[in-house]
Amino acid sequence: MTCTLSEDRHRRAFLSSVRAIVFLLLAAGTPLHARQQPKRLGNGDVIAMVKAGLAESTILLAVEQSPSQFETTPSDLVQLKNQGVSPAIIEAMMRAKNSESTPAEHATAPQAPSVQSASPNDAADVKLLSEGIFFKGPSGWTKLEQVSMTGGGSTHVGKMLVPGLTPQVVWTFRGAEAPVQISERRPSFFVKQSPYLVGIPGRTDRDIVLVRFNKKKDHRELQTTSGGNVLTFKSGFSKDKTPEITVTHVSDTIFKVTPSEDLQVGEYLLTFGGSGALGYDFGVTAK
DSSP: OOOOHHHHHHHHHHHHHHHHHHHHHHHHHSOHHHHSOOOOBOHHHHHHHHHTTOOHHHHHHHHHHSOBOOOOSHHHHHHHHHTTOOHHHHHHHHHHHHTTSOGGGOTTSOOOOEEEEOOHHHHHHHTTSOSEEEEEETTEEEEOOEEEOOSSTTOOOOEEEOSTTSOEEEEEEESSSOSOEEOOSSOEEEEEOOGGGTTOTTSSTTTEEEEEOEEOSSEEEEEOEEOSSTTTOEESOOGGGSOOEEEEEOSSSEEEEEESSOOOSEEEEEEESSOOSEEEEEEEOOO
């Protein structure tokens, strides 16, 4: 059967339409995460950031908050050191590598907070607040200050202690006390985030941790590893330093954090995840 020129054009147009529809259906059926997989941070990326002269604190935040796939064999660690990567960054890469393991391998990981719903009054109160973490006390709202680990001056480094054979990661924070001191033993905190951070892994209400500092004469310390040798080495805070907390949803960008039991007198840090290099500090006083 012979097709006319007009019929041939219609047939080709019909086949093109069918192909376009099939493509759209296949694209729609592809999971979003499969089409938008972020690039994982690797050893080469860290070395490139170091060579570019980025601040150590900036690289630590990138390692902590970005999806990663680091290689931390002994030869890789030696290469990182030879390329100028600091011990603090190398330890952060090792913790990120360990965090890819199963939860059973991390006995020191903080417990997941319980979650409840907030009252309408809470939502009405916090909607006028700026972004940050606030303490709700009898006299009103107090904003916690952000603090990061420091080794002295403006240089951010990790202080290394060596009990036995394996160095322990201990962040040092300037000052013996936080600017915000609270007399309540069970204070409530409201976390208001940027809409761009909502749902970002590592920054959700399930990732927030309350941890107690080791207070020294003129500074505070936070140990983020344990174990005396390679076989017993673990990353994360010890259980006795992480009071259990209750998280209450207020809105998509706001949640409330309350200790489940009275806090001991001392210095504390609200932080996301288990690295503890950056967070919001406060103290609980006896008065």
